[in-house]
Amino acid sequence: DIQLTQSPSFLSASVGDRVTITCRASQGISSYLAWYQQKPGKAPKLLIYAASTLQSGVPSRFSGSGSGTEFTLTISSLQREDFASYYCQQFNSNPFTFGQGTRLEIK
Amino acid sequence: QVQLVQSGAEVKKPAASVKVSCKASGYTFTSYHMHWVRQAPGQGLEWMGIINPSGGNTNYAQKFQGRVTMTGDTSTSTFYMELSSLTSEDTAVYYCARIEVTGRKGLNYWGQGTLVTVSS
Numbered sequence: 001d002i003q004l005t006q007s008p009s010f011l012s013a014s015v016g017d018r019v020t021i022t023c024r025a026s027q028g029i030s031s032y033l034a035w036y037q038q039k040p041g042k043a044p045k046l047l048i049y050a051a052s053t054l055q056s057g058v059p060s061r062f063s064g065s066g067s068g069t070e071f072t073l074t075i076s077s078l079q080r081e082d083f084a085s086y087y088c089q090q091f092n093s094n095p096f097t098f099g100q101g102t103r104l105e106i107k
Numbered sequence: 108q109v110q111l112v113q114s115g116a117e118v119k120k121p122a123a124s125v126k127v128s129c130k131a132s133g134y135t136f137t138s139y140h141m142h143w144v145r146q147a148p149g150q151g152l153e154w155m156g157i158i159n160p161s162g163g164n165t166n167y168a169q170k171f172q173g174r175v176t177m178t179g180d181t182s183t184s185t186f187y188m189e190l191s192s193l194t195s196e197d198t199a200v201y202y203c204a205r206i207e208v209t210g211r212k213g214l215n216y217w218g219q220g221t222l223v224t225v226s227s
Binding site for chain 1: 142144151152153154156157166167168169202204207211212213214215217218219220
């Protein structure tokens with residue numbers, strides 16, 4: 001199985017900050033990576049697929065990059081509504097594993 | 108519009124089984140695979156498996172092999188996920204989810220989640 005390791009697991013930041021979350025795969029997954037945002041009590045929301053393609057309706061302050069084994073999600077200028085948990089998921093091969101998550105909190 | 112509506116919360120005793128449903132609407136039922144994902148309280152997302160509703164082929168995460176069964180009923184456009192031999196570690200919210208369109212590999216449509224509580 002492909003393991004995805006996110007870092008950091010916890011991030012404290014302020015409104016307006018630029019933040020980056022990293023997702024590393026235990027083996028190459030080409031660009032078959034998605035990023036999700038999840039708020040408490042809600043289903044995850046797809047932000048990015050194919051490593052860098054922004055899902056329709058997602059603000060442009062979100063961006064993704066990477067291929068192979070290392071990927072990043074960047075939020076260019078944090079807004080209050082961005083404080084949530086973030087997960088990566090690989091679609092290269094079954095099982096389609098998730099990273100362990102990154103919790104983004106207000107400083 | 109695409110909708111995935113799941114069944115209500117369940118409380119089960121250890122060793123019992125649970126069957127969660129996910130009724131799909133707004134699209135052709137057999138056109139998209141359905142994924143199942145769970146999330147234990149305060150924990151991350153865990154991918155459980157996938158079913159192709161056209162033919163019923165399934166692929167389960169090894170962790171759940173032998174305990175999970177995913178099915179689809181084309182007559183009612185409903186997917187089911189049954190998990191047996193429940194323990195307290197199976198207490199979680201269970202989601203069904205699918206991609207938006209073929210080729211866009213990301214789960215864009217999600218059910219509202221079904222809380223399954225395992226307690227004696």
